[in-house]
Amino acid sequence: MRGRCFVIAVLVCWFMANPSAAQAGKATRGTSPKVIEIKAGPFITGSSEREREAAYRLDEKAYGHARTRERRWYAGEGTPKTISLDRFEITETLITNDVYSAFVRIAGHRAPTVTAKEWQGYRLVHPFSRAKRHIWQGGRPPKGRGEHPVVLVSYRDAKAFADWLSSVTSHTWRLPTEAEWTKAARGTDGRWFPWGNAYDASRLNSHDNGPFDTMPVGSFKTGASPFGLLDAAGQVFEWTSTAAGPNRHIVKGGSWDDKGCGVCRPAARHGRPDHLKHILIGFRLVRE
Secondary structure, three states, rough: OOHHHHHHHHHHHHHOOHHHHHHHOOOOOOOOOOOEEOEEEEEEHHHHHOHHHHHHHHHHHHHHHHHHOOOOOOOHHOEEEEEEEEOOOOOOOEHHHHHHHHHHHOOOOOOOOOOOOHHHHOOOOOOOHHHHHOOOOOEEEEOOOOOOOOOOOOOOHHHHHHHHHHHHOOEEEEEEHHHHHHHHOOOOOOOEEEEEOOOHHOOOOOOOHHHHHHHOOOOOOHOOOOOOOOOEEEOOOOEEEEEEOEEEEEEEEOOOOOOOOHHHHHOOOOEOOOOOOOOOOEOOEEEE
């Protein structure tokens, strides 16, 4: 329902900008996507050696091998340090298929899709058959997935959506920086997960207990961060505006594919190519 209400709100803005459709828009009512306030001030970023060791052990127990340790997945998180950010607002949940559909219909942006050739070119472990359930048909989201996070969106798609949303509303929207995302997901005290230091598979959509698929956003209220951010661990990774090299950006949060779940910690980070359209990556936005 939340996603559908937001679509209505976006349509209102569009009708206001297009007088020929104004009469039809008079009867339309709705609300903006829900945002939460992240107050100005300091927070702890990075991770301690103790946290990283605990993450590797979680992975080893879940997978039965030490691949993340051997490949030093968490070595680039940086040592703990306190930094300060200005106040900002961030969407409580990931952007959903229902919300994104207004962008596709009104702006004419391409619907989330991927061809078998593109998918094979990514060299991912997931077969193309698994991507098919997320592909839009006729400009519409897959049936029953309206409240699921939109996926198969590249960094450029996510940025284009934010730019378009800024043009049809009274606010400026953008992707969060890695620091903003981390503070919203972690709180100020350097905790290992949004809810505390102990991993709890009942608090997120991961491969430990989940359906090995996306789920409606906000399904895990007990997994909220101290600020109230939902789905910051598991569900899908999220694009940020922080570069990870030429034509690459940092993604955060872990996914439904992960178990363990060392990579689901807010401190965890890795880069992905901007052109990648993955079934494990979505996004949320900051409102200015």
